[in-house]
Amino acid sequence: MRKNRLRELLNTDQPSLGTHIHISYPGIVELIGHSGMFDYVEFLGEYAPYDLYALENLGRAVDLFPHMSAMMKIEQEPRTYLAIRAIGAGIQNVLFADPRTVEDVQACVRAVRAESPQTGGIHGVGMRRDVRYVMEAGTPAFVQALEDAVVALMIEKKPAVENLEALLSVRGVDMVQFGPADYAMSIGLPGQTNHPQVREAERYVIETALKMGIAPRAEIAHPDAAKRYLDMGVKHFCMGWDVSILFNWYRQNGKAMLNLLGRVPLEEGESAGYGERK
Secondary structure: OOOOHHHHHHHOOOOEEEEEEOOOOHHHHHHHHHHOOOOEEEEOOOOOOOOHHHHHHHHHHHHOOOOOEEEEEEOOOOHHHHHHHHHHOOOOEEEEOOOOOHHHHHHHHHHHOEOOOOOOOOEOOOOOHHHOOOOOOOOHHHHHHHHHOOEEEEEOOHHHHHOHHHHHOOOOOOEEEEOHHHHHHHOOOOOOOOOHHHHHHHHHHHHHHHHOOOEEEEEEOOHHHOHHHHHOOOOEEEEEEHHHHHHHHHHHHHHHHHHHOOOOOOOOOOOOOOOOOO
16 A cells, blocks of 8 residues: 555654645646655645546556655535545545534544444445555555545534534544635625634634644645744645636736736736627
């Protein structure tokens, strides 16, 4: 079974750095791997279109780089199916969106861990990429690989924050990530991710996770946003989104080039739709 880089870092209490992708083209994973700068790549399956072949090809691309593992962010339903297919494709770690209750968290953990008396999960044996199809299916190494899979939770709903200690007490939770946009919306403050109530909840999530021995992770766009989290004791980060990187490049450099050409750029937030630029 393949080593899990993110698990190794967590087990040795070392910092970790990942980056997000929406694009399922495996060449993007190869570019990230060739950079040599990231410990894992997180595929945002909750948002992006993909099929099962795409998941396997992402897994194959990650396999080219021994220094790197992968994570997939999956939506609340059907979480068990998606977790099993992601891990089976070779994406070793799972970030679960939208848990609200202890029962939700238990379902997340059980979807990842093996169905055995020692581990208490519901993840069964499969002839998939993670076990080299026929070589390690159902072996002790397979059970251990499922134990090594990092189970991360998005804490992003009002009930999850209110019952945080109970949720994080579920055995098998390894990492938490606060979701300010979803949390703000869930308390009636849509779009106000910097509102004091949202910032206070974020700090509470981070401090509680640290107190309970669970790794908090922060999502940032640039290194200059890390200090606030480092000061709170966070040392796990996922930085940058491929679609944001592309959008910002298109906007900034397109605007600069249109200015050189004497053209009037669209105002920020305006969209040309399917019509012509005026």
